[in-house]
């Protein structure tokens with residue numbers, strides 16, 4: 001499963017969806033304004049490759065002014081469109097909107113970096129201050145009556161005289177997004193609608209800052225006699241982190257997934273495992289100033305009230321109408337079709353683990369802080385698979401080459417490192433490659449990689465774009481980035497990663513390829529459909545275990561020998577291992593997300609709701625939700641994944657089914673014909689085509705659930 005939001009500032013980058021983008025080219029007045037404005041964050045990007053962000057000149061002190069100025073310029077654009085005396089046309093209304101607020105878009109590239117990659121207490125204060133203002137800004141656009149009437153006029157006219165396909169889709173998406181955001185409301189309801197959004201945006205920021213606070217402030221320090229079971233590389237980096245925090249001679253286990261997970265997997269110190277587990281799963285739930293439970297109750301109430309203004313029963317119904325799943329029932333049906341098999345598998349896994357513990361004379365009953373530890377023991381026994389041994393063959397540099405190889409075979413791309421110093425970066429660890437077409441040499445874009453964990457960088461891995469492909473005002477090239485939290489090794493040591501992290505590395509690269517391959521004309525058509533957008537990247541994970549990648553890139557970091565066939569066989573066999581744990585911890589989160597938003601939020605007690613719902617679902621007591629409610633940033637630090645966490649599994653059904661198409665092809669995962677269909681229908685069109693239709697063009701039919709059940713080693717349901 002994935003560990004990231006696509007863009008942290010999704011509620012804000014939704015701007016680009018509701019669409020306020022601007023070009024300075026045709027606006028003399030704006031050029032003058034810009035010339036006078038010294039703020040670097042607002043300025044047009046200059047330098048090589050059609051201009052690149054000036055990350056080397058970025059300063060937190062410029063953010064507030066830049067965002068405020070960007071909003072001002074964006075609103076000027078919008079007012080101009082709304083007050084145009086000419087009758088509304090696609091060009092003077094919809095296309096003009098696609099062009100608006102480009103300045104703010106540029107600022108948000110920096111804002112995204114300062115928020116996700118280089119955060120600081122100073123920046124977080126600015127974020128808190130700006131959140132309500134940005135919400136105001138969005139409301140001023142989504143509730144601009146004159147603007148909406150013009151959009152409606154274009155939309156209505158297109159119902160009798162359809163536009164070109166891509167223009168029609170932009171009109172449909174724009175109209176729908178305004179309608180879903182309250183544009184059809186009367187004045188009084190609109191006012192309340194805006195108030196709610198403003199309030200929500202502040203709560204979202206508080207929510208995520210509370211989680212970040214608890215991640216930074218609960219560090220477990222170990223003494224030298226408490227590192228039993230931990231790998232050399234892990235202890236080395238834990239020692240460095242401790243020493244950076246002024247605790248020389250100790251070992252720091254930080255309160256993030258990338259520290260918690262390996263610690264719980266390998267540490268022989270049960271009491272410490274319990275402490276680390278407790279710290280991690282109590283984030284946002286410590287009953288102090290940083291507790292999120294009350295904030296969640298407020299969020300649910302406000303969301304329900306807001307969609308109620310538009311006549312919807314609940315948030316989920318409103319949210320899913322433009323998703324591939326269409327209704328909460330469809331999403332719940334899929335989850336509940338898989339859930340019984342998942343919890344049944346957990347029972348088997350716990351029995352296996354208990355047997356190992358007993359044989360070992362450990363005299364314990366499996367608790368949640370034991371799951372990873374004993375699962376690893378079972379893995380070694382049952383599959384004779386040692387994760388540390390596998391790691392010796394997974395070097396970050398080689399994996400990066402493997403990504404490029406895959407992109408070359410499927411997309412015909414070539415990646416070439418740019419000369420150091422030609423493209424500004426925001427941290428010395430960031431590297432940049434130029435992406436070109438292998439045959440024509442055509443420039444496609446730049447790929448930025450920020451691989452290592454550091455303080456102020458959020459946990460997990462994610463992909464984002466600084467500039468997306470469009471052609472409506474001349475072809476724009478793509479600036480895409482991948483961000484991970486690999487532990488930076490001691491100088492001179494290779495970066496060895498786990499199989500899971502290697503898989504995630506491929507996953508995020510899938511998002512980047514999705515950005516690079518875009519062939520859309522208008523910015524709005526680059527937008528994602530939440531339960532579909534993860535599919536392309538999940539599918540790309542499958543190339544990690546192809547023979548071509550294994551034989552060329554999965555080589556031992558000391559001897560250079562390829563990973564032995566027997567070990568690969570074990571990894572493949574082990575791929576269904578622990579699927580009870582993985583599927584259950586994920587589905588529990590996805591189900592709680594959906595059920596919280598279908599419930600009546602009046603007087604809701606979040607803690608009790610979580611406990612009782614899990615009980616009803618017969619959640620096994622030996623594990624917890626992957627993201628417990630008080631730390632469920634996907635759902636409560638914004639709206640990006642609210643009632644949408646199911647989307648990973650929805651996308652997984654597509655992934656397994658699409659992967660079968662490659663398995664069935666003459667040349668397997670590198671079959672040229674299937675690869676061409678993959679690029680043409682599943683990647684390049686992005687949201688310029690209905691996802692269900694695009695999938696049918698690729699597969700010749702709708703996706704089926706059978707391949708997913710098979711991939712997870714669950715019984716395949718009988719027809």
Ligand SMILES: [Zn+2]
Pocket residue numbers: 002004507508511534537
């Ligand atoms: Zn993803």
